[in-house]
Amino acid sequence: MKRSWLLALFLILGLAVPARATDTIKLGFNIPLTGDVPDLGESTKNAAEMLKKKINDAGGLKVGDKTYQLDFIYEDNESKAESALSTARKLITEDDVLAIVGPQSSKQAVPAGEASNDLKTPMMAPWSTNPNTTKDRPFVFRGCFMDTFQGPVAAKFATEELKAKKAAVLYDIASDYPKGLAEDFKAAFEKMHGPGSVVAFETFTTKDVDFSAQLTNIVKANPDVLFVPQYYNEVPLIVKQAKAMGFDKPLLGSDSWGSGDLMGLCGDDCKGYYFVTHYAAAGAKGKTKEFIDEYTKTYKKTPDDVAALTWDGTNLVLQAIQSMGKLSGDMAKDREALMKAMSGITQFHGITGDLSYPATGDHNPIKCAVVVKIDQAGKFGFFRSVCP
């Protein structure tokens, strides 16, 4: 009696296992759903879910002559480095994902990248700008341009368009991205205008809301432009306080300004400023516009750059999978093949611009930047494109 039950159980399991293992492709998402920056995690998940639904509803992803359903596994890394590491390892060894997308913040992307590289699993970091994320790691791919490119672009724009000879910078010293970008900007600007041309290099700490003392110093130094490489929730505060101090010079921003929520928080104060970013939402055409419209319709808010870069990053992974021709079913072999396929991408047309990876060295994409002007209607309008 007992034995026949066991036999039946084994038969059912035996039938169930092949049905499970064949036709899905699993991708892992290592994102911050709690912690300091939950909106990053939310945007990532939103974009990914939208993509998954689109592909699965159309029948699935076609690789060679087989069609696969997509299964995305989201894990929370709590914005903590050690959680990001454990999460990456769990996704790779327990959940058996083919590739990982994320983490977004460099603080988590760097250790997670180490783990992914050691375990030979491709990892796509759509938004991280720290050079260490991809350094010497053949399995880690970046989805956006780095600060070493963006800093000089901003400095050049300030000089050419805004005719600035003296600049000031206000940034968050406790945070990876603004610190790196501020330093790259300063180096580039001072190379153009001589040492000391950055007349005020003020800092604050993460979560600060009052910048009156720093702005007092900046106003006193009388720069021609103020570079603020901060996030869309800090920018409105800085802008309002600067205006209240009577600062009337232009403000220049970076890609962290590129969130749909910026104008909602900033209102009229931000109109007329410029920032360097990946793509311009207003006046977007083609696939970019489709993405923005669909995201806005589904989630009731405009997508930010994290969402857009995640869309592109995930699509890049999927495109690489398709170019592999077939999946052998042996996870180690497939991951290796995927890595090769991704490195070989010479032309990827994304909604944030075209992308390709250099033939040798770290997988930092060759991508153009866009300078956006916030027009009088509060929309992000394309102003100029800057390519390396």
Add this chain to the structure above:
Amino acid sequence: MSGTLNIYWQSVIMFMGVNIILSSSLNIINGNMGEFSCGHAGFMAVGAYVSSVLSVALFAKSATFGAPLLGPAYAVWLFPVVLLIGGLAAALVGLLVAIPSFKTRGDYLAIITIAASYIVKSTIENIGIIGGARGFMGMGRVMDAMENTIHLPWIMIWVFLGTVFSVWLIRRFIYSTFGKGVDAISQDEIAAEIMSVNTNRVKLVAFMVSCGLAGLAGGLFAHILGYVNPGSFTILKSTEVMVMVYMGGMGSLSGSVIAAVAMTLLMEALRPLQIIKWVVIPLLLVLLMQFRPEGIMGRRELVDIFPGLRKFYTFKG
């Protein structure tokens, strides 16, 4: 699937080890001595950075320091020394914090430790050479150097040894005659002083041991991750360690160990809850405080509950 424990569970166990060291060392101050230190993450940070910088400078080639001073072959033998130096540095910082604590009462110690934690974090962010907010990398190469010399899972071994060492040290300390002074201070400081317990000295030593072990834990933590960043050592981290101590029971060494293990496992087990996880965990602790405020073990040790364990080991005195 690999035959041995897969690497995800390996990292869970290693973080468990680090948490055990952290919670049992904080227990000396918060549990046995009855004070309220909220800055444990700061001491962890000191240990993490000092040992990371040393081990990368000595054993690995890096962009910051250039060629290794001692060469990768020495990594295996001298790594414990580097960890201990990290611990010592943390103990020295603990000394600086302990001195003002003599004159102040309980809640003021909380302030001093919080302030110290912020100062440490801010200092690290300002030191550009080691990366500041960008973090410091290179420990992975030190680990590789060790594996290349003798092929063993070194990081697991060091974490295991570190954990055993810490627990052993704390136990010897608490049960020594000197350590009993810690208990005396928590019960009644003035009476203890009268009974010839040199309260200043006892507090100092207890602090140094506690902070030193936190530094050791920090060093191990940094090497497990291969990357260290000041953002990992915030008040939130101190809070997590405090939760483990109070969950286990103030003053109970086995309690802190059990709580650290339980907490690490709980955090992993509750992953599917995602956002709700960080509502559930504090809620569990609030409920625990309501219905069993003394924690899992209270002030007792495991041997008090299971006297049979005594036959496995005895300590003199």
Add this chain to the structure above:
Amino acid sequence: MLQSLIQNVLNALQWGSFYSLIALGYCLVYGVLMLINFAHGDIFMVGAYIAFFVCSFFLGKYGLIGGLPGWMVLALAVPLTMLLTAVVGVTLERVAYRPLRRKGVNRLYVVITALMCGLILENGNLALLGASRRSFPTLISTKVFHIGGVVVTNMKLTVIGVAILSFLLLQIVVNRTKIGMAMRAISYDRFAVPLMGIPVDTVIVFTFVLGSAFAGLAGLFFAMTYPVLDPYMGALIGWKAFIAAVVGGIGSIPGAFAGGFLLGFVEIMVVAFFPSTFRDLIAFTILLLILSIRPTGLFGVAQRTKI
């Protein structure tokens, strides 16, 4: 030079006002209960969100009533926010702190419970309302005054005024009213008070009402000055205000008030005179120095314990 000094003094006064308002709440609860209510910073956050919803409602953003003019919304929002935030604070007290007080456990456990309740509030907000930041609607348009090269806005002056008024109000309540006298009595001797026929529980509830109401007020004005709301906004300010309260002398209302302004001054002035990267470093070192010179805080009274 003098101009920027005066400018920074004004900046410090405004920033310090927020620390003071929150520190006052810590101080009240500590004075009466010897409890560091670590959830206070998060009650402040809840107050800011309550203010957001109240103001949005009255401005007609939810379409239920027609929009009211800004100043009227403000006049309505102040008492409503204070009331609703007080409700939150009292609920916390009833549900979490009172059962522990009844059992007479070590007050450290209550502190831990407070810490955890703070976490629940933060993450609960995140889970319920999502991760997007909210923008606080403008109630009163900013008017900028230039007085001899120094820039002042009407908000700055309002905030400073509110802080001073709150302090005076609290001083009157604690020193001149009966219930204030009861609060002070409890802080001197917990166990004798019920023997004198004073309903301890009522007084404690009143303390929480006061403390939370002022936290809510601080939340409202903070949201008006820095109109970006996020669930974690209270945590850091809470810890810093706690430090400010202790440096000023916890248990003493003038102490908490002074401590808040002191911290605000130290933070702003450090940025004015030193490279701003050293702000936290120097600010906390100064606080530690003050504590080592005067271990009970500036206005604190050394407590004598009889053996």
